[in-house]
Amino acid sequence: MTSASQAAATAEVTEIDAGARGPVSLLIASGLVWLVVSSALALLQLLQAHSPALLADCPIFTYGRTAAMKETAFLYGWAANAGFAVALWLLARLGGAPLRSTNWSTVGLLFWNFAVLAGIVGIAVGEGNSITFLQAPRAIQPLLLVAAAAIAAPAILAWIDRRQQATFAAQWYAVAALFLFPWLFSAAQMMLLWAPVRGVLQAVSAGWFVQGVWTLWLAPVALAAAYYLVPKITGRVLPAYDFAPYGFWTLIVIGGWTGGRHLIGGPVPAWIPSIAIVSATLLLFHYIIVALNLRGAFGVKSTALRFVAAGLLAYLVGGLVDAVFAFRGLAAITQFTWFTQAQLQLALYGAFSLTLFGAIYFLGTRIAGRAWPSSPLLRAHFAASVLGTVVLVAGLAVAGLTQGNALADASATFEQIAADTRVWLEVAAAGQALLLLGNIVFAYHFIRLALAAVTSPVAPDAVSFRRPPAMEASAS
Amino acid sequence: MRNGFLFFLGLFAALALSWAGIVLGSNAQLGQLAPLMDENEGKAFPERFPGLAAQGEKVYRDLGCATCHTQQVRRPGFGSDKERGWGDRQSVARDYIQQPVVHLGESRIGPDLANVGARKPAYDEADLYKLLYAGTDTMPSYRFLFQTRSTADRQPSDYALRLTGKLATPAGVEVVPTERARLLVAYLLSLHQSYEYPEARPIEPAKEGDK
Amino acid sequence: MSDQTPNDPRFDNAGATDESLLSAHERELGKKPADNGHYKMLPLVLLFVFSGLIFFAGTYLNEFSGHFDPSVFDEHGKPAQPGAATAAVDPLVLGKRNYDQTCATCHQINGQGVAGIYPPLDGAEWVTGSPERLVHILVYGLKGPVMVKGTEYNAAAMPAFGRVAGSGYNWTDERIAATLTYIRQAWSNQAGPITAEEVAAIRTKEGDRKEMTQDELLQLP
Numbered sequence: 001m002t003s004a005s006q007a008a009a010t011a012e013v014t015e016i017d018a019g020a021r022g023p024v025s026l027l028i029a030s031g032l033v034w035l036v037v038s039s040a041l042a043l044l045q046l047l048q049a050h051s052p053a054l055l056a057d058c059p060i061f062t063y064g065r066t067a068a069m070k071e072t073a074f075l076y077g078w079a080a081n082a083g084f085a086v087a088l089w090l091l092a093r094l095g096g097a098p099l100r101s102t103n104w105s106t107v108g109l110l111f112w113n114f115a116v117l118a119g120i121v122g123i124a125v126g127e128g129n130s131i132t133f134l135q136a137p138r139a140i141q142p143l144l145l146v147a148a149a150a151i152a153a154p155a156i157l158a159w160i161d162r163r164q165q166a167t168f169a170a171q172w173y174a175v176a177a178l179f180l181f182p183w184l185f186s187a188a189q190m191m192l193l194w195a196p197v198r199g200v201l202q203a204v205s206a207g208w209f210v211q212g213v214w215t216l217w218l219a220p221v222a223l224a225a226a227y228y229l230v231p232k233i234t235g236r237v238l239p240a241y242d243f244a245p246y247g248f249w250t251l252i253v254i255g256g257w258t259g260g261r262h263l264i265g266g267p268v269p270a271w272i273p274s275i276a277i278v279s280a281t282l283l284l285f286h287y288i289i290v291a292l293n294l295r296g297a298f299g300v301k302s303t304a305l306r307f308v309a310a311g312l313l314a315y316l317v318g319g320l321v322d323a324v325f326a327f328r329g330l331a332a333i334t335q336f337t338w339f340t341q342a343q344l345q346l347a348l349y350g351a352f353s354l355t356l357f358g359a360i361y362f363l364g365t366r367i368a369g370r371a372w373p374s375s376p377l378l379r380a381h382f383a384a385s386v387l388g389t390v391v392l393v394a395g396l397a398v399a400g401l402t403q404g405n406a407l408a409d410a411s412a413t414f415e416q417i418a419a420d421t422r423v424w425l426e427v428a429a430a431g432q433a434l435l436l437l438g439n440i441v442f443a444y445h446f447i448r449l450a451l452a453a454v455t456s457p458v459a460p461d462a463v464s465f466r467r468p469p470a471m472e473a474s475a476s
Numbered sequence: 477m478r479n480g481f482l483f484f485l486g487l488f489a490a491l492a493l494s495w496a497g498i499v500l501g502s503n504a505q506l507g508q509l510a511p512l513m514d515e516n517e518g519k520a521f522p523e524r525f526p527g528l529a530a531q532g533e534k535v536y537r538d539l540g541c542a543t544c545h546t547q548q549v550r551r552p553g554f555g556s557d558k559e560r561g562w563g564d565r566q567s568v569a570r571d572y573i574q575q576p577v578v579h580l581g582e583s584r585i586g587p588d589l590a591n592v593g594a595r596k597p598a599y600d601e602a603d604l605y606k607l608l609y610a611g612t613d614t615m616p617s618y619r620f621l622f623q624t625r626s627t628a629d630r631q632p633s634d635y636a637l638r639l640t641g642k643l644a645t646p647a648g649v650e651v652v653p654t655e656r657a658r659l660l661v662a663y664l665l666s667l668h669q670s671y672e673y674p675e676a677r678p679i680e681p682a683k684e685g686d687k
Numbered sequence: 688m689s690d691q692t693p694n695d696p697r698f699d700n701a702g703a704t705d706e707s708l709l710s711a712h713e714r715e716l717g718k719k720p721a722d723n724g725h726y727k728m729l730p731l732v733l734l735f736v737f738s739g740l741i742f743f744a745g746t747y748l749n750e751f752s753g754h755f756d757p758s759v760f761d762e763h764g765k766p767a768q769p770g771a772a773t774a775a776v777d778p779l780v781l782g783k784r785n786y787d788q789t790c791a792t793c794h795q796i797n798g799q800g801v802a803g804i805y806p807p808l809d810g811a812e813w814v815t816g817s818p819e820r821l822v823h824i825l826v827y828g829l830k831g832p833v834m835v836k837g838t839e840y841n842a843a844a845m846p847a848f849g850r851v852a853g854s855g856y857n858w859t860d861e862r863i864a865a866t867l868t869y870i871r872q873a874w875s876n877q878a879g880p881i882t883a884e885e886v887a888a889i890r891t892k893e894g895d896r897k898e899m900t901q902d903e904l905l906q907l908p
Binding site: 048049052053056057058059062063064065067068126127128129130132159160165166167172175176179180183184187191196197198199200201202203204205207208212216249252253255256257259260262263265266267268269272275328332335336337338340341403407408409410414415417418 | 488491493494502503505506509539541551555556566567571582583586587611612616
């Protein structure tokens with residue numbers, strides 16, 4: 001194998017990327033299609049929020065179903081596909097060998113996307129479950145579970161058969177996400193859909209699931225991408241890397257306990273929200289370690305790292321906001337308002353999506369063997385995404401605080417609340433429209449890259465894809 | 477993290493830990509919660525969920541009403557739930573044990589519905605039908621839950637909505653709720669949390685020096 | 688292929704190979720503290736931060752978790768002590784509710800009964816008189832002619848209401864006591880209350896028996 005490993009070491013693009021090209025590009029393409037669909041649905045939802053008469057008479061787009069479809073398209077369409085793509089590619093790269101059994105991923109992703117489509121159609125015709133992050137009709141869910149396992153299988157194999165025994169933070173996070181998701185998902189399906197638990201335990205279990213989706217699946221995928229891209233592009237070892245294991249285990253162990261903070265004041269025993277509040281505070285330790293490690297992302301002139309830096313900032317701010325607003329004094333105001341939506345969008349859009357955009361910009365060049373075609377499109381996407389996220393989150397947050405303060409005052413009617421929040425919801429809708437535009441630009445850009453790679457294949461430019469230097473360990 | 481098997485085990489243990497703590501723990505405490513037998517009234521509370529209401533819950537679920545409405549009353553002092561007439565006391569776990577699917581809700585774009593069947597003054601079916609048909613400034617209309625038909629070759633229906641003003645239909649045309657609308661309204665009117673459970677009683681704040 | 692300047696945004700240069708990335712970071716993990724014997728500040732700071740967070744967590748849970756009790760829904764609450772008195776139900780409220788729902792069917796809401804069939808309770812000597820006789824009537828029932836306020840009633844039998852064999856009602860002692868307390872001070876009656884313990888004592892003494900007749904009742908104190 002010496003000549004193969006020598007060949008692998010001579011160029012930045014290797015047969016690892018060539019082998020991963022098929023499933024990864026299909027996953028990214030489907031993810032981007034779903035991203036555009038979910039952004040459009042999200043825009044419709046925000047418009048309906050302040051103008052309820054919009055499309056109200058069309059049963060497919062009644063507000064409740066629009067929200068459910070948007071959420072499913074975003075989570076299972078975009079976030080899942082992009083997450084699988086990045087995790088697959090990362091584990092292949094760091095495993096040091098081309099992916100084996102990629103057909104499992106290819107077939108799996110076809111079934112996954114079919115299931116997502118069927119799920120969204122099911123919600124549209126009225127078979128949805130009205131459970132956050134578990135909206136698709138019950139019958140579709142096992143198909144999603146099996147497809148997820150199929151897609152993840154080559155990635156886990158790549159990690160188990162890795163060439164270097166050493167493992168890196170990106171691998172821990174990626175493997176954790178791929179391994180934990182099926183367990184989390186199947187447990188939620190059992191508890192909520194197939195053998196539903198009784199009474200308020202449904203809300204408790206649903207809260208555990210929703211928190212797990214973020215803490216044990218989406219956040220680890222984004223962190224895996226960030227932990228890889230920062231040292232890879234800067235060429236420097238991560239500064240506080242000896243604490244990275246503590247950051248990892250803190251997230252995995254404590255993160256799952258924070259789901260109960262949305263049940264404050266609710267019909268559940270007080271210890272459930274209290275434990276959640278305490279865990280959200282303990283989780284600050286994880287954010288500190290992530291900030292210490294990944295601070296090299298800021299100020300670097302790199303497309304991928306600009307996105308990663310923006311995503312990291314959103315992640316850290318989001319973690320702090322989650323911890324502070326978990327406490328009952330503040331939560332009594334923000335509970336049940338648009339503010340919790342703002343927190344969710346900050347996490348899903350800001351932290352997760354921006355980081356994955358950065359990852360896709362980096363790996364896209366490697367699997368296509370060429371640079372992205374157009375830098376105006378790049379800049380447009382960056383500006384639209386970051387600005388759109390800021391405007392969306394700010395609009396929803398202010399709307400939420402206005403709404404929360406008004407809800408606490410018994411004399412404020414819902415018509416008054418709607419009138420007060422209307423302008424902020426319009427601001428949020430403007431932010432969402434920007435995001436939609438940015439996503440359309442990105443999808444178009446990716447299609448151009450893919451078409452260029454497919455129609456005019458050339459060997460990767462030896463200058464750009466030259467072998468990078470070896471990383472020096474830090475001095476101390 | 478070199479040993480693959482131990483790593484997987486650690487991951488699984490972490491997930492199992494939070495699952496056991498939150499889900500199993502609360503299940504152990506609340507899973508066997510039974511209705512409370514009241515000797516004086518001679519029956520157990522909460523009462524059985526009426527069958528029509530259980531079907532109506534499916535309509536509530538498929539339309540995604542929980543996107544804007546909650547069904548949980550917070551205790552007096554924690555928000556303005558009591559002052560708004562949404563309930564006299566906090567919702568407790570026992571209120572929900574007879575409901576097949578619980579829709580606590582996460583968002584209050586519209587009012588809380590936990591006691592919508594026990595509002596004072598009470599809603600009746602006609603009020604709710606009109607609300608669903610017309611919508612408000614903040615709530616979308618659900619015209620597709622109703623059927624507009626002519627009375628040319630049939631008797632006017634008892635269930636026809638009495639619509640006035642801008643919504644009024646021309647003569648010879650009536651608006652009738654469909655089966656789904658009737659089920660949904662039956663579900664909504666079955667929602668009430670009136671019984672005073674001991675655990676729902678507000679606590680007196682501890683005085684200084686108490687422990 | 689378009690030419691690419693070094694900082695072309697369309698392409699990100701890799702700063703290091705994957706193999707060296709992995710091995711360099713692995714060496715980071717295996718590092719010992721600096722050989723010059725100084726402690727690095729960062730581990731100490733992080734240790735303090737983590738300990739502080741754990742301490743905060745413990746204090747918060749001690750105060751606000753209701754001792755993990757499932758019936759504590761208010762975070763300021765404490766679990767109810769076993770054996771603590773639950774709020775006493777006012778026997779008059781309970782008794783009145785019982786009377787109005789059940790007894791009034793025959794004895795009427797105003798306690799006047801129905802002439803010739805059901806005896807009145809308002810002003811009746813059986814009600815305001817001996818508690819033991821009254822308890823017997825309600826718990827075990829009454830059969831045969833009975834003289835109430837100078838009139839004889841023999842048309843209907845009074846069923847047994849207490850927790851005894853043959854009773855269709857099986858009312859608890861508290862419920863019996865509450866109902867009797869109520870009728871003893873309702874309308875124009877002004878007699879003292881009857882406690883659940885008295886009812887329980889009588890039931891224990893008599894055990895299961897059929898209803899008494901008036902003569903047997905008059906033999907009770």
